[in-house]
Amino acid sequence: LAACTPGNAGTAGPTRIGPKSPAVAAAERKRRAASSASTSVSLEASVNDVDLGGVAVRTWTYGGDLPGKEIRIKRGDMLSAELSNKLPQPTSIHWHGLALRNDMDGVPVLTQPEIKAGTTFRYDFAAPDAGTYWFHPHVGTQLDRGLYAPLIVEDPTDGSDYDTELVIVLDDWLDGVDGRDPDAVLAELKKNGMVMAEPSGSSMPGMDHGSMPGMGGMPQSELLGGDAGDVTYRYVLANGRISTAPATFRSRPGQRIRLRLVNAAADTAFRVGVPGVPMTVTHTDGFPVVPQQADVALLGMGERLDAIITVPDSPVPVLALAEGRDLYAQVLIQSGRSGDPATGAAAAPQLARLPVLTAKDLKATEEVTFPEKSPDVTHTLVLEGPGAKYSWTINGKAYNPNDGLPIRSGQRVRLRFENKSEMFHPMHLHGHTFQVLGKNGRGARKDTAIVLPGTALDVDFNADNPGQWLTHCHNLYHGEAGMMTVVSYV
Ligand code: C2O
Ligand code: CU
Numbered sequence: 001l002a003a004c005t006p007g008n009a010g011t012a013g014p015t016r017i018g019p020k021s022p023a024v025a026a027a028e029r030k031r032r033a034a035s036s037a038s039t040s041v042s043l044e045a046s047v048n049d050v051d052l053g054g055v056a057v058r059t060w061t062y063g064g065d066l067p068g069k070e071i072r073i074k075r076g077d078m079l080s081a082e083l084s085n086k087l088p089q090p091t092s093i094h095w096h097g098l099a100l101r102n103d104m105d106g107v108p109v110l111t112q113p114e115i116k117a118g119t120t121f122r123y124d125f126a127a128p129d130a131g132t133y134w135f136h137p138h139v140g141t142q143l144d145r146g147l148y149a150p151l152i153v154e155d156p157t158d159g160s161d162y163d164t165e166l167v168i169v170l171d172d173w174l175d176g177v178d179g180r181d182p183d184a185v186l187a188e189l190k191k192n193g194m195v196m197a198e199p200s201g202s203s204m205p206g207m208d209h210g211s212m213p214g215m216g217g218m219p220q221s222e223l224l225g226g227d228a229g230d231v232t233y234r235y236v237l238a239n240g241r242i243s244t245a246p247a248t249f250r251s252r253p254g255q256r257i258r259l260r261l262v263n264a265a266a267d268t269a270f271r272v273g274v275p276g277v278p279m280t281v282t283h284t285d286g287f288p289v290v291p292q293q294a295d296v297a298l299l300g301m302g303e304r305l306d307a308i309i310t311v312p313d314s315p316v317p318v319l320a321l322a323e324g325r326d327l328y329a330q331v332l333i334q335s336g337r338s339g340d341p342a343t344g345a346a347a348a349p350q351l352a353r354l355p356v357l358t359a360k361d362l363k364a365t366e367e368v369t370f371p372e373k374s375p376d377v378t379h380t381l382v383l384e385g386p387g388a389k390y391s392w393t394i395n396g397k398a399y400n401p402n403d404g405l406p407i408r409s410g411q412r413v414r415l416r417f418e419n420k421s422e423m424f425h426p427m428h429l430h431g432h433t434f435q436v437l438g439k440n441g442r443g444a445r446k447d448t449a450i451v452l453p454g455t456a457l458d459v460d461f462n463a464d465n466p467g468q469w470l471t472h473c474h475n476l477y478h479g480e481a482g483m484m485t486v487v488s489y490v
Helices: 022-031 183-192 218-225 341-352 476-480
Strands: 039-051 058-063 071-074 077-085 095-097 120-124 131-136 147-156 164-174 236-237 248-249 256-263 271-275 280-282 287-294 296-301 303-308 318-321 328-333 375-382 404-407 412-419 424-428 434-438 442-447 446-449 456-463 468-473 485-490
Touching: 022 120, 039 071, 071 077, 131 256, 131 303, 147 164, 147 256, 164 328, 236 318, 280 442, 287 442, 287 468, 296 303, 318 341, 328 341, 341 442, 375 404, 412 468, 412 485, 424 456, 434 485, 446 456, 468 476
Parallel strands: 039 077, 071 147, 164 256, 236 328, 248 328, 375 412, 404 485
Antiparallel strands: 039 058, 077 120, 095 131, 131 147, 164 236, 256 303, 271 296, 271 318, 280 287, 280 303, 318 328, 412 456, 424 446, 424 468, 434 442, 434 456, 468 485
């Protein structure tokens, strides 16, 4: 689909800084730490049988694991990751959130050729910023089959106060269980011009919905009925497991756990919380925020959140409620005694009623706040859809790799996302971290931010990483149906 279709090479587009240009190489030299170590990993994308917790599926994964095995490096280090493509299709890897060199960004045809079936490709890059990241293919809807894994970049000077870490990757399960292929689902949606029943923008009690009367509180049966055809979500997953057979994490009372939460779902936002245990949110999309307490936080597709909790005396679940769906996932913290999956089921409805912290409530710490500066250039991105044949557009146009938003190195760039639709659009920018402009001035540093229905969101970034960079909706189906464009250094 869009991202993997060879571009209209003949069409006149913005002048390009090729990935191999001296500007890209110079930027890469700057982001390497003086003492940079190098980590090598081998990855295999392949078709495997996976156990979701008593539910066996055949699907696509990295190395047979769901999620794929975590990669962990230190800030400034080089990562050398050789991908062997054992899939029946071409693929690629995108390192979501990293301000890496453009030719390692994993976007066919924009930054590299597709990695053909049966071949290998080596990604080699420096990781300039610490944080919670993840990786996935940037070809079609391959991500939705299970090709995703966390990438943790540690900060050697981080003074955060916690005893241990728990990385949790969330997913929605459309593929595999019922034998449906996500690419086929998308094709069918487009063919029939169907509106995909997509409750991600629906019920958010206590949140400002702007202009979407009637959407809040619509029963799930209505949202999933009728037009949804065969599109069903049987499960949502936490660390590859369904809610009745959850992953467990050994701990003890009083231990401080740093949760690193990643939403890898293609089509589902989550509310995350630990019943009865306040979370201290410390990072969003890898970047530090002024610590803030929350019982529940919203996590859009592609977003990450780090939060510290203190383990109580009794076992407790980390719960992830699928926004607008009657589904949840959990990881059980064992706290001495073993946890019971049933406590999650009992706690989910209560958690759903608590006020939700969103990224707009967060503020970057001083050291990662951009100095005040008015933008040198502002690009407005009007987000609309679904159109005929399930198209989603930016400024009335579907993705075209040769048509983008021109910017220049050194500029302060403002992107203004205007959501004219009735769905959530978690908008993601490659190769940069932007600063959200919140109600109270400059907010969090992020690479993915939900734009709520009927609202606008302004984000600013520094054009300091030359190349061709996608910005797109991280609802995988919206992105692939056209809601994607290129920020292009000219
Ligand atoms: Cu995870 Cu282009 O994105
Ligand atoms: Cu979207």
